[in-house]
Amino acid sequence: MNPDLAQERRRATFDPEQVTSLLYRGPENVRKRRYLQNAAIQDQVLRGSKPWAFQSRIEQYETALQMYIYMMNKLDEMGVTDPLERMYYQEAGAPHYYNPMALHTGMFIPSIEKQGTKEQKERWLPMARSLQLIGTYAQTEMGHGTFIRGLETTATYDPSSQEFVLNSPTVTSMKFWPGGLGKTSNCCLVMAQLITHGKKRGIHLFFVQIRDLKTHRHMPGVESGDIGPKFGFNSNDNGYLKLSNVRIPRENMLMRYSKVLEDGTYVPPTNQRIGYGTMVFVRAHIVTNSARGLSKACVIAIRYSAVRRQTEVSPGGPEAQIIDYQTQQYKLFPLLATAYAMYFTGRYAEDYYEQIASEIEAGNLESLNQLHAVCAGLKAFSTWACTAGIETCRLCCGGHGYSHASGIPKLYTYYTPGCTYEGENNVMMLQVARFLMKIYPDIKRGGPIHEFVQYLGADLTQKSCMTEEVALGCLLKAFQHRAARLLSDAAARIENLVRSGKSRQEAWDASTVALTWAAKAYCHTFVVRTFSQIVSDAAVDKSTKDVLTALCKLYAIDGIIENLGEFIEDGFFSPHQVSFLKNKLADLLAEIRPNAVALVDAFDYPDKTLDSCLGRYDGQVYPALYEYAKNSPFNEQEVLDSYHKFIKPAQTEQSQRAPMARL
């Protein structure tokens, strides 16, 4: 054990086990999580492969496929069915591989379950569960992403044969990006514009077989393949798909909600938005998932900062641990706080989803808008904060952070697509803004509104209650005030533009930056509120609660200082109050310092999950880096073939000197 890390752990003022228990919902769940992780870590088959970074892309794909099929069987054998528990096992078993069949279990099967008729479920689900059908979900097209109504793929009903004819009429209409589509899947759910009786009926889902179930070769009319190497996700065969007059039976349209009858009559769904559930569910999970990414990066960067030493503090003295530098603390500790904030918020969003989803199933759609806005906003807010945070963690590890030995570049490339997939973040923020503007008249009128948005109607002339003590309540009020003011500013801007003669649409378009500010402030407030609520409700001992409270305050104060203009533009804080906040920020960094390592230990990631030479629990950073280097595939040969092929001839060409071995 590295002595610096050992000392860090001794110096902590609280018991990390209590926080672990809070994070993973109780000791029983912590025990289960550890059991599953250990089962994966100790499994000989899963241990076998060489590090991912030493593999070619084809090897990465193959390793991932092998491991995930193996784990799927193991989990079934063990009778593990809960998705979260399955994830714990997989995270430890194949930490850095994206599962080429992830969408088979994550989207293909659930969509059939949710949107298929009873007959369809009976027909497809057993085959899908036994992997005879391996499917994915093909929505995104080369030219069309977040704006689903713009999709170009067509499914035209032919009543004479009672079939749909699917086509990709243009290059831009080609499906592009769906995971597992390129090489792995043999069928997929295709999102397409339905046309019956010569009329467009909007987008619907169709079940299309793309490869022969026996030979895996393409079906007639299907052209598909991998889309090529990417920033990350290289073990995934994200694919393209071009359909030319592909015919499928009428029964292959997912018809639980809308239907096409034999004669081609279209029966619309009872509620247009009923299909949105899955999308909202996925977004809620992205929040927790981003938090996981950032928390792993924090574990690595903070442990390494306790081990790494640089620059003697006084001439001739020992070099300082870099975690003792205020600048390093100022970068890392707010991110640590962010990781906790997002984790708690993500969990809250998941719970909220479950609650509303059951209301929706029961036919009550009242809260759907609220849920939709919250999940869209938090998805965007968390992915932005967490992915930028991961990069900051990487940079905090200096040069070594750039090596794949650190494990952080892989985290970054794994999590950053969250900003663009499942709804591009800027579009998400504007959806939040649209929701807020829609209820804005009610807010102004003081009508009955949800508790999430009630504060938006508060009196904007009120000043902050902040004192030197910096109470959590005053911090939360500050966030609420800022959100309310930015919303009112955006609304005022739109009204002004309308009054100056612009149409509503033009006024909206010319105000999207101000609207985005308001939406972000709303999400930020939501996170601060959730974090402080969970901390104050937490059943932990006093020393633990103190540490969590400090972390929560740091999150809030850092958020204010980093966005100071928005908090003081209208004189809400006096200059005096600003200096309280700045002083408190410096105090909090010092206060959290002794507990930083314990706070990352509390996330309880085994080394195998982190897969990082820098983030090891035992702090043996340098021997690990040396090992990593020695194992580089470049070092298999002492002298590379390219030396003989290229360097040697270049030397002889340029030099007439006699050969010599030594100078």
Place this chain on the structure above:
Amino acid sequence: YNLATKDPFFRKFKPWAFQTREEQYEICLQKHLYINKKCKELNLTEPVDKFFYTEAAAPHENSPIGLHTVMFIPTIEKQGTEEQKKRWLPLAESLKMIGTYAQTEMGHGTFIRGLETTATYDPRTREFILNSPTITSMKYWPGNLGKTTNHCLVMAQLYTQGKNCGIHMFMVQIRDLETHMPLAGIEVGDIGPKFGYGTNDNGFLRLSNVRIPRENMLMRYSKVLEDGTYVKPPNAKIAYGSMVLVRAAIVTDAARALAQACVISIRYSAVRRQTEVSPGGEEAQIIDYQTQQYRLFPLLATSYAMYFAGRFMYDFYLKTTAEIEGGNLDSMPQLHAISAGLKAFSSWMCSAGVETCRLCCGGHGYSHASGLPKIYIDVVPGCTYEGENNVMMLQVARFLMKMYGKLQNGEALPTFMQYMSTDLNKKSCMTEEVALNCLVMAYEHRAARMIRDAAASMEKLVQSGKSPVEAWNGSTVMLTWAAIAHCHAFVTKLFVETVVKSRMDSKVQSALTSLCKLYAVHGIVENLGGFIQDQFFDSKQVKILQKKLMQLLAEIRPNAVAFVDAFDYPDEVLQSCLGRYDGQVYQALYDYAKSSPMNEKEVLDSYYKYIKPAQNGKYQQYSKL
């Protein structure tokens, strides 16, 4: 550019993203050896000319022999004696010696004095004995060290007559010139795959009792005599020159990277359409969305600003080094502070900007087909190498505190620091017109105030009983803020001056002025707290700036594509399906996908190996549902 892009030699290779790392290295090596030869044939000697040729021939491919030309040879030239130059330079020019520069160790980076490698002089044999005494002392990261080079300049702690004489540079042969095998006492290799720089065999080096003759220490300035007597250099700082040059180059590199990212994302934003503006109508070009403009146009302005800053930096370097060579060291602290600050400021702004450009391209930005991930991983190490950015900012802060002390004592300040003496009670002159000089004044006001605040914070801590070192350490966040504000003011002022002085027709002038204003106004709005916490702007002025910002976005919109075209990068340099000059984005993406190595076989071997055996259900007999 054309010489390189039209040369069939460079066209015969498949795209870098389709290559394994071994292939990337090998192809890049081939290209750079060819470039080396071609430059000689074409008689290209100016570094900028060579750079243009290389950039077009091997864009964003870090050369396996790069440090040989930019560090190894120049260091011998600058720090070697006449005899050493005569002995080594011809061999190096002819590639008989291929060298690199080994400073960074596994446990030691920016703090050079902390290096652990030792070179102990043995007067009996007149040799130095080099050792890596600990695991942390191993050289780690030097470019091209792993597999390519046969020599390197090793930075080590010199010990002679039992005393430590600080760090010095030693020429060490690491591989046999004939067989290329490592010599006795040398353990050397590649450090493994990284985020980027796959073509570079960044290496590790462990030395065990490696003996080199006394003449292998670079002795232009300090010397070790035959008997082991150490002779100090006349000026301790004299060796810093090449470090400053490298930092100056990073500013321009960062600007170039951001410029290329802007070309790609702005062209793509003009081609990509999303969301019908009115129901049933046409989908809009995404460049017409204000949120997209708000993210991209300030970055476009930043790339221009940084490019001008880089050019200034290089000129200032040449001017100051000429003075230094002439014995006048007066400007050295300024040169050091400006280069450290601009290096950090530009690499931070530009790498973050490149990522924003990537995200502005939506999902497609994530594919290597966009070219953007490559640009990012190529530019972002600039934040940590050649002086870690936070450390750089604190060096700037140290300089600023010295200047602040001078100001307090009524001493004269260098021209570019004179803004510090402005009256901090004065309010902004900003009006509806948003004049350039009021913008510059705002930046200078903010920097001056932050410098004062940081100084005050330290003083307060000292008064409360802390030592000066503790007070410094307790104020580094504020000091960093001050240093960043100073750099921001410097870059803004330089941009304004460049635009005002440029002699171009009035249309160009007015377009550039808008861009420059956007840079300045956006910087204020994004860092508003720093400008208004002392009420420098009143709330009316803030509203003016926010409104102006939106106007400027609309003003720049029609010229956005022309602004990126002006950077004049050929498609071969951009290597991007999204950033093509002709805008044939989608066909290019399709072609990229079709040529993916995963598509060479319609059914991969892994299907038979893993998927097939897993499908042991009862449906095995069907091939179609």
